[in-house]
Amino acid sequence: MAPLCSVFRRYLKSKGLKYTAERADVLDAIIARDGVFEAEELLLEMRKRGHRVSKATTYRTISLLLEAGIIVQALFDSKQSHYQLIYGKEPRDHMVCMKTGKLVEFQSTELTALRNRICKELGWSPVAHRFQIYAVSPDAPRS
């Protein structure tokens, strides 16, 4: 599997765009987080490493990474966007604790199979899906 930066570089090249230091910084910050992240967290991560990338560039890079299929939008509860590195990984779904906010990722091939079956019945061609479970984790204080 090609390293992420070359995947991104290749994508950019195909669009006549450049792989700049700022774009590399954003990608590095995403790799460092390795999980669900928000735009603001990337800014903090980069600052921590002494890199100053503007908010605008960060958002613009996130946008490119989405287009490239390297990251996807993940959670869907808050108003804020959450993203997640996806390239080279199995798609992951999320379970969120309604009391503690704890987030657990899981994957289920059964789910994908079910999705494909539902699509087939209706004559649609599946592309992707999102599944999020709201639940209470065992370590939540019982009310």
Added chain:
Amino acid sequence: MAPLCSVFRRYLKSKGLKYTAERADVLDAIIARDGVFEAEELLLEMRKRGHRVSKATTYRTISLLLEAGIIVQALFDSKQSHYQLIYGKEPRDHMVCMKTGKLVEFQSTELTALRNRICKELGWSPVAHRFQIYAVSPDAPRS
């Protein structure tokens, strides 16, 4: 099954709040739409019927209906919130066409069973879930 307005009224009463004409208007508009809706659409719907409810009150009422468990947030793709009447209905999931934007609702007991199984394995107690399939509908023009 109790009519929606009494469910709402009962909820409000339990919180020491009132069932006002404006709140009734919002609920009526939601019932009239019968599907996924946005705040702005409710304002239009109400205007169409000659009711003037402010944007602020509409949002405040949506908030109360969410608390009451009468509606839930539905789609999760755009920045905008989408809601859906849920009380007295089976939870419904969504399939969105990536080319035409067409929206289809479906329900799957299998999905709920799968959700419960996943929770059980991890020791969590399931409360709710959301599932959205991204696909291409058969009536989309092939690229």
Added chain:
DNA sequence: GTCGGTGCAAATGCTTTGCATTGAT
């Protein structure tokens, strides 16, 4: 020297809030 890239600040657009007024019990 032409394009794209960047940062800044301003704009956007949905949603929320502060506040003065109004209404119900």
Added chain:
DNA sequence: ATCAATGCAAAGCATTTGCACCGAC
């Protein structure tokens, strides 16, 4: 009288955009 509800306009907040400047090829 008290307590909540309403409408308006202003504020919030994540995200996007316009613009001037910079740099690579």
